Amino acid sequence: MMMGALDKVEKEIKKPLMRDDKKSMALLTAEFDKINKKLGIRKEDLPKYEEQLELKIAKAQLEELKKDALEAMETQKKREEFKDEAMPDVKSLDIRNFI
Numbered sequence: 770m771m772m773g774a775l776d777k778v779e780k781e782i783k784k785p786l787m788r789d790d791k792k793s794m795a796l797l798t799a800e801f802d803k804i805n806k807k808l809g810i811r812k813e814d815l816p817k818y819e820e821q822l823e824l825k826i827a828k829a830q831l832e833e834l835k836k837d838a839l840e841a842m843e844t845q846k847k848r849e850e851f852k853d854e855a856m857p858d859v860k861s862l863d864i865r866n867f868i
Contacts, residue, residue: 770804770808771801771804774797774800774801774803774804775797775800777800778793778796778797778800781796782796835859838859838862839859842857842859
């Protein structure tokens, strides 16, 4: 929807939208406001939605990092030279302990 609004504004002004073009940016903002109104999103709620989205992204990145770390630890565990060493507990590994 937002990309559609951008395309609509660019067709209206007959050139690519630039950030320093105040008049065109005002048109785009108006289109975004229309879309938000249609979706029932209030302007006051946007920071809350942004914060929730950032939190979800951070959690996904953390899960990916945890998966990669576990995979690396499993790979190391399978190597011959590390057979006699115990595998550390993932929950005990906290970056704050090393800073």
